[in-house]
Structures are given as structure tokens and as C-alpha cells.
Amino acid sequence: MSSLPTLTIWVDGVDRSRADVERALREAARQAAPGTEFVCLIAADERYGEDWPVDAAVRVVPLPEDDAVSLNRLLSQTRSDWVVWIDASARLAPGGLGHVESAVARFDIDLLYGDSRLPGSQRIQRPVFSPIRLRSQDYLGDVRGFRVEALRQSGGFGQGHAGAHPLDLSLRLGTDVARVLRIPEILSVCTMPVRPATEQHRKVVSQFLDARDIAAEVTVVAEALQLNYPLVSAPLVSIIIPTRGSSARIRGTESVLVVDAVRGILERSTYPSFEFVVVADDETPQSVIDALVCLAGDSLRLVRWSKDFNFSAKMNRGAIFARGAYLMLLNDDVDLITPGWIEAMLGLASQPGVGLVGSLLFFEDGTVQHGGHVYSASWAGHIAFEWPADRDDDLGSMGVVREVSGVTAACAMIRADTFWQLGGFSLDYAGNYNDVDLSLKVRESGRSVIWTPHARLYHFESKSRIATVEPAELTTLRAHWGTRLLSDPYWPARP
């Protein structure tokens, strides 16, 4: 008869008040099974007596500044199967430990985390495990579980990571995403949904990437980490723009959209190696073609489109004429904000396992048009749609690179070989959902879809535009991807 996995509770009380530590221990002891091991980690200069107000034996471990040796000794001594790590500034929510016990008994996993609640009643729903996001932000919360055997096999606690061990362990144990569990229950009551990034976090991420030969410059920016993946070469990027040469009033002046988009890229992009593949309808005014030729010269590849409108087919034709190793799928009604937009997206697109990269798009009035796709209740929409530019969610999601369910093809980058392997855009979606379908094909192939706030553009699509959705397109989308559209793992429903 196999026995249930056993837990040991480690309360991290370093730099936390005695009152917080006691409260965290008291709640854990109330929920724990008899005989559960309790460890309380405190700073070396703290002096705690034995008068714990909890009905459990608590082993108090003062930690020196470099605490790895002490923690690894503790790890080697534990007889439990799991370490439940609780930051003492938080405490277990009622039933929280029960959810953990039930999960480790059911699933063969190495790492777990769950939702939180702020002291009022607001629930913080955390997205499913996103290795790319974890590099920018330790968003997994104040209570998480580590399987002891996996911890030992991964080398235990790293030296010089005091204050950032949970992030370090989560990065290393999370290399196999399938062995990470997000429990969709409230595990903790916390004071802040996400802790601001620190220098220790920066070191942990740098070391993690170094160990995997991933070149990246990691800096602390605001409350998160920003990663810049330096490019060892400058592969040709083909910017595919479908157009019919339309004009519109932008910021009070008449704009020939595709011409101004190309001009903006030529004048402000810092990336040295790109070409334009402009797929122009027959009806495109000659003056627009002339202006494009004059502006872009040899970097322009003009492609004719003489058939009925089909966005997907136009993009596919563009891809056929593209010579670049990477394709930038771009609408003609955009204007770039960040000169390093191609570098930001290319750095991510060239990471192993990444299939498609999207950007942060704004309406003309500065509100957000696209913060990634969200697929929920059999529908597809945009994250942060019409949010003011300075608005964010509780987790600070708008400031970090993260995995998403999908991104808009108004501005997205994909490797050319990936595009071909997936069959490009599906002709079933002439006007709508072609990017949803492409995103889901990318994910189905085992690659991830990434959104970055570090590539920002205006997208002059009208807020009031009523997209003409062909019922057949929606029916086809649901037939192909029905279960993927029910709830969004990367953007859980906000209650």
C-alpha cells in the first residue's frame, strides 16, 4: 500500500516581523496533519525564544547572509516528500493546505502554486506557468510547493540567492512545464499580489540563463526585470504588409496609411536588416505605389493581389515572396513608437520554443488596443482593450513579457520556417480570426506565443469599427479549437 506524500512547512521569516511569522505558523499549524515538520527560517541576528503560540514543534533556523549551506543541510535532513514554502508576510488561506495535500497526492509534479486573496476579499488569480514570464517577474505567489526529490536532483538551494530562493527553485523546477501545477484555489492571504523585483532576482535570472547558454542582459526596471536578448547576427526580417493604399485622417492630417507606416519604419527603426513585402491590391492608387518605390527603393518587394479580399491569402502570398528568416506580419495602419521594436521581438522570437511574438498596440488616443489575445467563453478578444496606457492589473501584467494564448497579426513576428511548417494563415478565415487560428496552431505545435510590452506601436484601427464577422468563420474556429476557447489559462477570468 502506498502512503500519501508528506509535507514539511518552511516559513520564511527573514526580514519579516515576529508577529507575521507567528501568524503564518499558527495558521499552518492549524491546518497541518499531526506530526508535520515545521521549520522557521529567520535572519542570523534575530533571537527567537521557544515560546511559540502554536501547537507544534517548530525548528527555528537562523540563516547567515549566504544561506545556501544551511538550507541544503535542512533539505538533506527532511524526511518529507514536499517542502511547502510560505513567505511569512502571507499566511495560508483557510483550506489552503488541504488543496496542496490533495494535489500532491493526485499528481506526479515537482512544483505547485495557486491563487491568493488580498486581506479584503479580492481574489488574485494567477496565470498558468509561464517560463518566459517568470524570467521577468516572480508571479507565483507567497505559497508554493517543491517536491523534495526534485529539489535535491536539481542541486538544491543556490549560493548567493538569499531572498530569491523561491524564484531560483521555480525557474529550475519549471523547465518541464508539464510538471508544474497551478492550483485554481486560494492558497494564501497575501499583502501584495507580486513582490517587486530585486537585485537578487536579477542575479538569479542571469545565472539561470547563463547556465543554459542563453545570452541576455537582465536589468531591474520599475518593479520587474527587463531582459534584452542580444542578437549575435542580424538576420533579414521581412515585413509583410497587405494594403489597398487607403488613406485616413490621423491626428488631424490626411495620411496614406501604408506610405506613412513604411516611412516611419525607415526613419525610426534601429534594426539594420529588413525588407518590405507589400502585397498591394490592384486598386491601389498609382501614387501610393510610386511613393513606396521612392521611399523604400531596393528594400521593397512589391507583390500584386488581383483576387477578392482575403487577408489570409494576401499574407500567405507575401510570405512566398519574403526572403527573410523571420516574418513580421504588419497591418498598414500602424506607426511605431519604440525604435527597437524589431530587436525586442526578434530577441524573443529566436528563443528556443517560442513560435510567435506580439506587441503592445495603442489606439490613436493612447488607450490600449492589444495586450495579447484572450480566449474565453468561446470568444476571442484583446487583453486590456481600451485601457488607459497607465492602467494595469493586480499582477502588473502589462509591464512584463509573458506567454499568452494568442496575439494579433496586426503586428506579430514568426520564424519563416515555422510559418511554412504550420501552413501559414488558413484561408478559411478571410477577414477575422486568422490570427487566432495561427496562434492556436503555433501552440498546438508545442511552441509558445509571447507578448512583449517592449515593442510598442500605434494601430489606427477605429475603436468604433464593427468587424463584420462571418458566422462561418466563427463556426469553423469553434469546430477546430472549441476547447481552447473555453477559458484562458494565461489570463484567468477576473471575478
Place this chain on the structure above:
Amino acid sequence: MINSNSESWVGPEAEIESVDRLNSLENLLQLTDRIKSLEAELTQVSTTRVLRPTEQLDAEQQLIAMRTSPPWRVGRVVTIPLRIVQRMLLRNSNR
């Protein structure tokens, strides 16, 4: 140049060996997409798809949410007579 209309624009068009080559590459993309679409549809109806632990818990949560939703509860109430009759028929057939 590809099927240009007489009144359409003129310009230095990107070249490809032949229209046949263009059609063949477009067909390649289309056929590959068709395969991917069929695979996706197959996954939808597959009973053998293995859910990851996180997906499994999410699915269970969705089931719970559905079973506690007003439409589900109303449906349960409305179908009470039907279920009573069903149970009686089952009991009689077992005698």
C-alpha cells in the same frame, strides 16, 4: 507580373519563376494548413488526449461552476418529473 487588371498600378514587382510555381507554393501552404486543421479537429473529439495536471484541475473547476450555475439548477428542477418517470421505468424493468 500576376494577372494584373488593365487599369491597375504598375511598378517593379517582385519576381517568381512562374505562375505555376506561385500556385504550387500557395497550394503547399493550403494543404499543410488543412492537415493542421484536421489534426486540431481530431484533438477536439479525441478521448485519449492526456490533460496536464493544471488543465485537469481547471476542467474540474469548470464542471463545478457549470453544475452550480442557475441554468443548470433550473434544468435540474424542470427535468424532475422526467427523471422520476425514468427511474420508475428502470425499476420496473429490473423486476
